[in-house]
Amino acid sequence: MKELVYDQLKEKIYTETLDNGLKVFLLSKPDMVKTFGIFATDYGSIDQTFTPIGKNEKVSVPEGIAHFLEHKLFEKEDRDVFQDFTKQGASANAFTSFTKTAYLFSATSNIEKNVETLLNFVQDPFFSDQSVEKEKGIIAQEIKMYDDQPDWRAFFGTIQSLFHEHPVRVDIAGTVESIEEITKEDLYTCYETFYHPSNMTLFIAGNFNPEEMMKQVKDNQNAKEFADTPSIQRSYPEEPETVATSYGKIEMPVTTSKCMVGIKEKVAGLSGRELLKAELLSSMILSHYFSKSGEFYEELYENDLIDDSFHYETDLDRQFGFTILGGDSRKPDELAERVKEMLHQLKEREIAEEDFDRMKKKKIGQFLRAMNSMEFIANQFSHYHLLGIDLFEVLPEIESLTTKDANEFLKDWINEERIAVFQVIPQQAG
Amino acid sequence: MKITKEKMLEKKGYRLHILPSKKYKTINIVAKFKSDLKKDWMTKRALLPMVLQKATQNHSSPRQLQSALENLYGTILSSDGTKKGENHVISFRMEVANEAYLNDQTPLLEEALHLLHDVLFNPKTENGAFDEKIFNREKQTLEQKITSIKDDKMSYANMRLIDNMCKEEPYSYHVHGYPEDLEKLTAADLYEYYQTFITTDLLDVYVIGDFDESETERLMDKYFTREQSSNDTNITQNSTTPNIDESQEIIEQDELNQGKLHLGFRTHTTFGDEDYYALQIFNGLFGGFPSSKLFMNVREKHSLAYYAASRFESHKGLLLVFSGIAPNDYDQAKTIILEQVEAMRKGEFSEEEVEQTKELVINQLLETMDSAQGLIEILYHQVLSGHMIEAEELVNNIRYVSKQEVIDMAAKIELDTIYFLTSKEGGAQ
Numbered sequence: 001m002k003e004l005v006y007d008q009l010k011e012k013i014y015t016e017t018l019d020n021g022l023k024v025f026l027l028s029k030p031d032m033v034k035t036f037g038i039f040a041t042d043y044g045s046i047d048q049t050f051t052p053i054g055k056n057e058k059v060s061v062p063e064g065i066a067h068f069l070e071h072k073l074f075e076k077e078d079r080d081v082f083q084d085f086t087k088q089g090a091s092a093n094a095f096t097s098f099t100k101t102a103y104l105f106s107a108t109s110n111i112e113k114n115v116e117t118l119l120n121f122v123q124d125p126f127f128s129d130q131s132v133e134k135e136k137g138i139i140a141q142e143i144k145m146y147d148d149q150p151d152w153r154a155f156f157g158t159i160q161s162l163f164h165e166h167p168v169r170v171d172i173a174g175t176v177e178s179i180e181e182i183t184k185e186d187l188y189t190c191y192e193t194f195y196h197p198s199n200m201t202l203f204i205a206g207n208f209n210p211e212e213m214m215k216q217v218k219d220n221q222n223a224k225e226f227a228d229t230p231s232i233q234r235s236y237p238e239e240p241e242t243v244a245t246s247y248g249k250i251e252m253p254v255t256t257s258k259c260m261v262g263i264k265e266k267v268a269g270l271s272g273r274e275l276l277k278a279e280l281l282s283s284m285i286l287s288h289y290f291s292k293s294g295e296f297y298e299e300l301y302e303n304d305l306i307d308d309s310f311h312y313e314t315d316l317d318r319q320f321g322f323t324i325l326g327g328d329s330r331k332p333d334e335l336a337e338r339v340k341e342m343l344h345q346l347k348e349r350e351i352a353e354e355d356f357d358r359m360k361k362k363k364i365g366q367f368l369r370a371m372n373s374m375e376f377i378a379n380q381f382s383h384y385h386l387l388g389i390d391l392f393e394v395l396p397e398i399e400s401l402t403t404k405d406a407n408e409f410l411k412d413w414i415n416e417e418r419i420a421v422f423q424v425i426p427q428q429a430g
Numbered sequence: 431m432k433i434t435k436e437k438m439l440e441k442k443g444y445r446l447h448i449l450p451s452k453k454y455k456t457i458n459i460v461a462k463f464k465s466d467l468k469k470d471w472m473t474k475r476a477l478l479p480m481v482l483q484k485a486t487q488n489h490s491s492p493r494q495l496q497s498a499l500e501n502l503y504g505t506i507l508s509s510d511g512t513k514k515g516e517n518h519v520i521s522f523r524m525e526v527a528n529e530a531y532l533n534d535q536t537p538l539l540e541e542a543l544h545l546l547h548d549v550l551f552n553p554k555t556e557n558g559a560f561d562e563k564i565f566n567r568e569k570q571t572l573e574q575k576i577t578s579i580k581d582d583k584m585s586y587a588n589m590r591l592i593d594n595m596c597k598e599e600p601y602s603y604h605v606h607g608y609p610e611d612l613e614k615l616t617a618a619d620l621y622e623y624y625q626t627f628i629t630t631d632l633l634d635v636y637v638i639g640d641f642d643e644s645e646t647e648r649l650m651d652k653y654f655t656r657e658q659s660s661n662d663t664n665i666t667q668n669s670t671t672p673n674i675d676e677s678q679e680i681i682e683q684d685e686l687n688q689g690k691l692h693l694g695f696r697t698h699t700t701f702g703d704e705d706y707y708a709l710q711i712f713n714g715l716f717g718g719f720p721s722s723k724l725f726m727n728v729r730e731k732h733s734l735a736y737y738a739a740s741r742f743e744s745h746k747g748l749l750l751v752f753s754g755i756a757p758n759d760y761d762q763a764k765t766i767i768l769e770q771v772e773a774m775r776k777g778e779f780s781e782e783e784v785e786q787t788k789e790l791v792i793n794q795l796l797e798t799m800d801s802a803q804g805l806i807e808i809l810y811h812q813v814l815s816g817h818m819i820e821a822e823e824l825v826n827n828i829r830y831v832s833k834q835e836v837i838d839m840a841a842k843i844e845l846d847t848i849y850f851l852t853s854k855e856g857g858a859q
Binding site for chain 2: 008009010031032033034080082083086087088089090091092106107108109134135136137138139141142144145147148149150253254255256291292293294295297298301302304307308328330358361362363364365366368369371372373399427
């Protein structure tokens with residue numbers, strides 16, 4: 001067991017890669033009452049085409065299957081795993097993203113038992129035809145719930161405008177039609193390929209003794225048999241650098257239009273640290289110009305092009321990256337044009353030393369705020385780990401950024417061919 | 431139990447709550463202003479925090495104020511207005527990085543407090559009115575907020591349920607206010623109301639984080655003093671509950687894919703009541719967790735919904751059930767939900783389940799208390815209810831709830847209104 005000490009943050013992480021390949025991280029927080037555990041696999045909605053373990057040929061599985069599998073892991077032959085956590089005073093949850101599936105619990109008592117339950121239920125699948133059928137109705141309602149949410153539709157519409165082929169453009173839950181096709185055999189195929197311990201990480205943060213916890217996890221894993229560490233063959237289509245469609249819109253029963261501007265980010269060939277640097281710089285620059293203290297925000301707000309719903313985000317991954325800005329607008333076309341112009345202007349901007357210092361301070365404050373949350377730490381640590389980034393090195397990384405880095409980034413960031421606009425507009429009457 | 435201890439001090443014009451805790455890397459300051467719920471005030475109280483948070487005499491544009499916050503390591507300032515029972519609460523929340531984690535000597539907390547005081551007590555005005563430009567822009571934003579409530583079907587259905595259920599009660603007043611009131615409102619009117627607000631609302635200020643208690647108190651004394659002209663607002667408005675002769679069923683149509691089925695019950699129980707703890711266990715068994723009857727029956731057994739849950743309002747005595755279903759499944763879903771209430775009344779749950787639910791409720795409470803903002807919300811219940819119950823006591827009282835008390839609670843709960851928001855084509859006709 002290794003100890004990683006982060007003096008400035010006053011935190012310590014214990015880590016070990018077990019014999020079966022599982023990577024374990026423990027963060028001891030004795031002041032907290034709560035313990036939070038997350039067991040995540042490097043498998044998400046984009047992993048749709050791959051070579052199943054023990055086979056030689058690629059298969060493509062129905063859209064939404066990673067998410068479907070996440071739902072079904074909670075159901076066992078004789079019981080529902082939620083009940084097991086309930087009996088132990090814990091609350092459990094799970095989520096599926098583009099690149100990850102994660103199972104989590106939080107508890108203030110029975111920590112050892114809950115860790116045991118987390119490891120065991122994820123590593124003991126039970127899928128039957130009947131339970132697969134039953135889940136289709138539930139997930140269909142989940143999909144329909146999202147269909148009625150204009151913000152979600154605007155977000156996904158933007159992603160679909162940005163990407164031609166890459167499965168990031170497929171809704172994480174799939175469609176009502178695609179999930180109809182899912183069979184229990186498909187679920188086992190995906191499970192066996194992507195849930196090997198060597199493809200997974202376990203992160204536990206909270207109030208426990210790290211030595212004892214590590215021993216418990218090891219004992220649990222050593223008692224189970226796993227196949228030899230597989231090498232997973234995933235396959236993704238060739239994706240052009242340019243956007244699929246530079247403008248798209250849908251009509252919905254909304255009172256106010258929504259307008260999003262998407263930037264397709266270049267991530268090809270970026271290593272962990274470079275990826276982190278790009279993510280930090282783009283979020284700091286967006287925040288400098290487009291947060292409430294920014295000159296662009298001020299102009300957009302005063303001209304009634306945006307309101308409080310205006311937001312921006314950057315998501316960079318190994319396979320894809322995007323930045324999205326936008327929100328509700330009474331003048332969606334004007335907003336789109338103006339934001340695009342502003343983004344293009346950035347190329348000619350030169351950030352002053354003094355401004356960059358303020359940007360760094362803001363980012364540091366934001367990071368410290370996020371570090372109050374064990375959920376954030378556990379989720380983000382696991383996410384970054386898959387990208388080769390150490391969450392606890394983010395603070396020194398921010399401190400080491402220079403004005404020169406920012407200005408170089410600005411010069412090369414925006415390109416007309418990598419921008420798309422997507423709008424949700426009120427349905428025409430009749 | 432590592433629950434952060436609260437120290438409460440009477441200060442000039444407000445109550446100060448100091449909560450030293452090593453759990454956090456930031457310091458949270460929350461100022462809560464409480465008044466009665468009055469229909470005439472709703473629009474003003476919705477707009478007021480939006481305007482205040484935009485500029486002060488010293489930081490005279492939104493951008494200047496935001497830059498000042500940003501200079502303090504991206505200190506966050508936010509505000510909101512909510513209904514808590516028949517009270518209206520405006521909260522200003524500030525979160526500032528703790529100096530201890532920075533390679534910098536700026537006295538962050540001191541500067542942040544100074545800034546917060548400026549926002550609350552020193553707004554930007556001209557000729558006895560708020561700044562016209564800021565006022566008009568925020569007015570527009572609020573107008574948009576009011577019209578777009580309809581875009582979020584879950585909140586809209588919830589609002590319509592309360593509109594119908596609490597028709598005769600102040601609790602039905604809309605938290606974002608009313609378009610007709612907003613239209614008439616001027617920058618001078620709002621400033622006039624501000625003067626009432628700032629002197630007569632009951633103010634509680636919470637400071638939580640890893641700091642030296644006496645130093646924090648000294649800073650508060652330096653920056654936070656308030657001229658209070660009257661003291662008659664310390665009385666919490668008691669919630670009124672009408673007698674229900676018969677429950678009502680209301681169906682409305684809208685453009686949507688998924689129908690929203692919301693049910694409103696009267697619990698006749700509020701924070702501080704002896705059976706408030708039994709209500710929490712009732713809610714846990716009935717619809718508060720994935721192990722509850724609603725989740726297991728509406729979702730797991732009949733695959734009718736992705737979500738089916740319940741929650742209670744601690745100061746108004748309401749229990750609300752909400753679920754998203756296919757429009758055609760209305761009758762079946764409604765029947766199943768009401769059957770679960772019946773099952774609760776008949777005591778169709780085991781002692782063991784009661785014990786487990788206690789653990790879950792306690793777990794939830796302790797988790798909330800681990801978060802700075804969460805703990806403040808829990809502690810503020812005391813101010814709202816006038817019952818001084820310590821955090822630790824809240825947890826302990828849950829342990830004493832018996833199965834019979836949960837059954838008694840189930841018997842006490844009355845169905846008031848069933849509300850269904852469905853598609854234009856479908857369902858429930």
